[in-house]
Amino acid sequence: GIQVEQSPPDLILQEGANSTLRCNFSDSVNNLQWFHQNPWGQLINLFYIPSGTKQNGRLSATTVATERYSLLYISSSQTTDSGVYFCAVDTGFQKLVFGTGTRLLVSP
Amino acid sequence: EPEVTQTPSHQVTQMGQEVILRCVPISNHLYFYWYRQILGQKVEFLVSFYNNEISEKSEIFDDQFSVERPDGSNFTLKIRSTKLEDSAMYFCASSDWQGLLSGELFFGEGSRLTVL
Secondary structure, eight states: OOOOOEEEEEEETTTOEEEHHHHEESSOSEEEEEEEOOOOOOOOEEEOOEEEEEETEEEEEEEEEEGGGEEEEEEOOOOGOOEEEEEEEESSSSEEEOOOOEEEEEEO | OOOEEEEEEEEEHHHHOEEEEEEOOOTTTEEEEEEHHHHHSSOOEEEEEEEEEEEEEOOHHHTEEEEOOOSSOEEEEEEEEGGGGGGGEEEEEEEEBBTBHHHHHEEEEOOOEEEE
């Protein structure tokens, strides 16, 4: 099956810093989503981005489907950005395959 | 904003007991899913459901698991005889399939199951 790898596995930032999270996948995909799992365990939708670039406030994402990767940019990070960031992909069989996540800690 | 709702938020049960987790998907969505996340691990697909039948299931989804849409709004996951290793967060999700492109999945807040 498809492999989804995320890097870095852990990231510690000072408040206000910028960061880039990466998601590599091993096969063509029909769907790619980024999620933020907050400290309460909730999965918050960030982006639905099978290709191209999207922006939402301080967050933006780019998926280069032909090269099988996606990037999540966080600018001016805040403590509330802490948590685990997952990318998840679907190859067309109606199931998302999640990556192992990037654990982000933003300190004041 | 429409959302997926799940109940209960937390359930503690004894090994061997039956558990039913409930979900109300977003009303105009046609595809429904269950995922689970064992503590500290990644989220894993369990099953997808469309048109009142299972369309895809993982190896995890064995005979101890079943899903049902008993009425027009609820979607349930039943674990027949719980085991310690069933302890996990269970997420329900729904999507609006878009032909060749998979629709965006929206997840509920999760039901944390603890098996003692």
